[in-house]
Amino acid sequence: MKNTREFVLLSLLTSMALVLSVLESMIPFPFIAPGAKLGLPNMVTLAVLVVFGFRRGMTIAILRTILFMLVAGNPVGFMYAISGAFTSTIVMYFVYKYFSQYFSLIGVSLFGAFAHNTTQACVAALMLQNVRILYYLPIMYIVGIFTGCFVGYASIFIIKNLELKINLVKWS
Amino acid sequence: MTKYDKILIGIIFLASIAALYLIQNQTLNSEGQYIVITVDNEIFRTYSIDKKLNEEIEIKTKHGINIVHIEDGFVYMESSTCRDQICVLHGKICRPGEMIVCLPNKIVIEVTGIDSDLDVISH
Numbered sequence: 001m002k003n004t005r006e007f008v009l010l011s012l013l014t015s016m017a018l019v020l021s022v023l024e025s026m027i028p029f030p031f032i033a034p035g036a037k038l039g040l041p042n043m044v045t046l047a048v049l050v051v052f053g054f055r056r057g058m059t060i061a062i063l064r065t066i067l068f069m070l071v072a073g074n075p076v077g078f079m080y081a082i083s084g085a086f087t088s089t090i091v092m093y094f095v096y097k098y099f100s101q102y103f104s105l106i107g108v109s110l111f112g113a114f115a116h117n118t119t120q121a122c123v124a125a126l127m128l129q130n131v132r133i134l135y136y137l138p139i140m141y142i143v144g145i146f147t148g149c150f151v152g153y154a155s156i157f158i159i160k161n162l163e164l165k166i167n168l169v170k171w172s
Numbered sequence: 173m174t175k176y177d178k179i180l181i182g183i184i185f186l187a188s189i190a191a192l193y194l195i196q197n198q199t200l201n202s203e204g205q206y207i208v209i210t211v212d213n214e215i216f217r218t219y220s221i222d223k224k225l226n227e228e229i230e231i232k233t234k235h236g237i238n239i240v241h242i243e244d245g246f247v248y249m250e251s252s253t254c255r256d257q258i259c260v261l262h263g264k265i266c267r268p269g270e271m272i273v274c275l276p277n278k279i280v281i282e283v284t285g286i287d288s289d290l291d292v293i294s295h
Binding site for chain 1: 173174176177180181184185187188189191192195
């Protein structure tokens with residue numbers, strides 16, 4: 001990172017994602033499905049992915065999960081979180097890079113939510129040695145539609161303001 | 173939001189609903205829990221737990237006669253000819269891992285399978 005300004009901005013965004021993680025862990029979703037979350041930190045990941053590129057986006061996603069593990073002290077949750085963050089970042093990047101003429105950021109975010117849910121359920125099935133956890137996936141997908149749309153909308157606003165505030169050329 | 177976004181939402185939604193429907197049908201057919209009745213160390217009979225199953229099973233052994241009742245997904249020992257009646261007093265069981273034992277008549281009724289009930293929800 002040559003640019004100090006970019007460095008500071010990325011650190012701020014990382015801490016923002018961390019704060020959002022903490023905030024969202026305080027909002028339980030018990031009425032639909034235990035373990036369902038809003039995915040608020042993903043809007044930071046998505047915005048960084050679009051504005052700064054894949055490497056920065058992935059770095060922030062991974063750093064955010066590691067920091068959140070240190071804050072929450074939950075290594076089991078960390079396994080789910082890091083696998084979900086990893087695959088969803090990759091999927092979002094590919095969809096954004098190759099299919100952005102078809103999908104807006106909402107679609108990209110939906111793909112991210114989809115990948116996130118799938119990986120988490122698979123990791124949970126592996127860790128608990130119980131395939132029946134996959135039965136839980138359709139509910140998570142339906143929840144993911146709403147949270148994905150929300151995250152997509154929010155990241156559109158973030159990106160608009162990020163690009164206004166800093167004179168960085170939109171990453172293409 | 174583009175046209176493709178809406179199509180994507182529709183596809184995910186419909187696929188999830190379809191999957192939910194399929195899963196529900198499947199789990200209705202087999203709860204994944206079984207009642208295993210063992211007599212004298214040999215498996216006498218197994219039943220998959222079904223809410224609709226209502227059956228009275230009479231087990232005659234050289235030690236005595238036991239009547240096992242399966243009802244509404246529960247199983248219990250209705251009567252036994254043994255002297256202490258611990259098996260009858262045990263009551264109804266339905267959760268995996270629970271068992272009713274009648275030692276004098278050498279009968280074990282066990283519920284096996286994956287426990288789907290949650291113990292604790294933590295966020």
